[in-house]
Amino acid sequence: MKKLAAQPLYKQVIREVMTAVEAGEWQEDESLPSEIELGVRFGVSQGTVRKALDSLVAEGVLYRRQGVGTFVAGMNDFLARGHFLPLAGADGVAPKIELLGCVRIHAGEQLADILGLRRGAALWQVRRLLRVSGVVIGLEEMLLPEAGFPNLDIRRIRELKGNLRELCWRDFGVRLRDGEVRYRAVAAGQNEARLLMVDLNEPLLQLVRLARDFEGKPQVWSVAWLKTETLAFEPAPFA
Amino acid sequence: MKKLAAQPLYKQVIREVMTAVEAGEWQEDESLPSEIELGVRFGVSQGTVRKALDSLVAEGVLYRRQGVGTFVAGMNDFLARGHFLPLAGADGVAPKIELLGCVRIHAGEQLADILGLRRGAALWQVRRLLRVSGVVIGLEEMLLPEAGFPNLDIRRIRELKGNLRELCWRDFGVRLRDGEVRYRAVAAGQNEARLLMVDLNEPLLQLVRLARDFEGKPQVWSVAWLKTETLAFEPAPFA
DNA sequence: GAGTGGTCTAGACCACTTC
DNA sequence: AAGTGGTCTAGACCACTCG
Structure with missing residues (x-):
């Protein structure tokens, strides 16, 4: 391997391996x-x-298993990897994801900026529910450019059990890495109240994320509303 | 260096260096x-x-500086290292910490369990305010066992500008590592509403943490309430 | 026992900062 | 030029898993 662009060898190896993983x-x-x-x-x-x-x-x-080998990891969604814990207690539970729907909308100015698109560009809006032991506990709304994910099919998302991250990878070759998360507390609006079955203005934990691919290009914008009256949210280890 | 307890050498080195750092x-x-x-x-x-x-x-x-050396890092508090970002925008600001007070209380059953103490054990309750460009944006309540931190002095905390983490290290030789954080959204109670100058029942972002020392012993229990109407919270990189 | 990840070394050279 | 972190090698051995 050569010293291209003065990159250290190990970084080149990272790229090579990443490319091979993305190529399946x-x-x-x-x-x-x-x-x-x-x-x-x-x-x-x-x-x-x-x-x-x-x-x-x-x-x-x-991921690695000593004495066995190194393996390609699955692509669980950020929220699906997080844990919901009882307030006082010990062990957390990972939520199940349920697809609500997928519609085509157009980007407002702000969103277009964030995703690096032109104003009015076509977007997919995917909405999902999160459940912990059957009880609805969260709502997530994800936005991704139609250009990068043409013909996104709702049935396909359902096939993969709502795992959009895996879908982006399998069907479009885009491997998303976790982005930073911003946390807020907001009052439940009409929509959230209805879907999460809580009262209007009840406090909800809001998570806002921008997921990028491994080249750093913004790909998916996501906002989630979580009901944390009885369960607290703990994010997964990796940033 | 010997192979004590079948620990790898690099882990022994970590301990040795840690000990030296703690010894100042x-x-x-x-x-x-x-x-x-x-x-x-x-x-x-x-x-x-x-x-x-x-x-x-x-x-x-x-922390390291290439060509210069490796240095001992400062001990900023978890919240002080986090960033508060405008909702739409780009750059975040780190908050300033202001000490409110420090009182001696007794551990309830639950708290005693968490901190590994007997019921009714004496605790210090330290309360702090967080400000971003002068505006109060958060309230934090920290609880630590009196046994481990005898004669905790409010003036001393003030001297260190409310930086409890640094105080634990300097005065008591306890170096706290960041613990996992649990997030919730809660309605502002009387206390929070008054101190944060918000309406009763306004949604607040609640952060709950248990900080341990480098031996893994629980040391500080902390609950924070953050006003996130106009600013979102983004935790610092390290877990 | 064979194959894998996990650790460790001695020595080399590069990139960067400082004097 | 000297000293530091940053990278890299070739080879070795250990710890673990599996057939």
């Missing part, structure tokens, strides 16, 4: 070649491969 | 010996020292 060279939960073999393939030492894989593991792209 | 061997923003020198001191190679320092940097205990 190894399926989900399928093991990659061993660190030594990857080293031979990229012309670097095992230590360098390891350093590269370390960051991909830290980012949740891969 | 190097002051804040003072540089540690070079990686090579540390290697000689602990009887390991530079690569192993580096791996150890990597995790301490990731945890925010140390």
Whole structure:
């Protein structure tokens, strides 16, 4: 491997592996070649491969099992990976996702700015419900450019159990990385109150995120409203 | 360095360095010996020292400046390291902390459990205000066992500008690491409404944390209420 | 036992900052 | 030029899992 663009070798390896993962060279939960073999393939030492894989593991792209191998990780949604915990208690539960619907809308000025589109660009608006042991606990609204995800099919989303992150990857080759989350407390509006079955103006936890792909391009804007009267939200480890 | 307790060398180095930092061997923003020198001191190679320092940097205990050295990081509070961002906008601002007061109370059953104390044990309750450009934006209530922090002095807290984390370290040798955060939305009660100057029942973002020391012992329980009508909260990078 | 990840070394060189 | 962090190698051995 050459020193292109003065990038360190391990960063080049990260890119190469990422590209291969995105190209589907190894399926989900399928093991990659061993660190030594990857080293031979990229012309670097095992230590360098390891350093590269370390960051991909830290980012949740891969996972390792000692003595067994390194595997491609699944693509659970950010919220699906989070935990909902009883206020006083110990163990948390991950929510189940239920697709509500998917419609085509047009970007307002602000949203267009955020997603790097022109004003009025076509967007998909996907809405989902979150349930913990059957009880509705959250509502999520996600917006993604139609240009990048043409012919987004509601039945397809349903097939993947509402897992939009996995869909973006499988059907459109876009691998989303988690973005930073902003937290707010807001009063429930008409919509939220109805869908979450709470009173108007009841406090809801609002999570706002911008998910980017691995090139850093903004891809999905998401706003979620969570009912936290009896359960607190704890985000998943990775940023 | 020996293979005690089957711990890998780099983990032993982490402990050694941590101990030295806690003992105050190097002051804040003072540089540690070079990686090579540390290697000689602990009887390991530079690569192993580096791996150890990597995790301490990731945890925010140390920071590095290429070509210069490795330094002991300051001890800003979790909330003080977070950012408050305008809803639509770009750059966030870190809040200023203002001490409200410090009183001695007794642990209820639940709190005693969490902090690993007996019921009724003496606690310090420290309350602080958070301001962003002068405007009150949050209230934080922290509880810590009197046993671990005897003679906690309000004037001393004030001296350190309300930075309780730094105080725990400097005066009591307890270095707190960030704990996981749980998020909720709650309605403002009497107290919160008065101190934050909002209406009763206005939605507030609640953050609940349990900070532990580097041995994993629970040390500080904290609950914060944040006004997020105009500013969203974004936690600091490190978990 | 064979294959994998996990650790460790000694030594090398590069990139950066400071004097 | 000297000293620091940052990268990289070749080779070694350990710890773990699985057939």
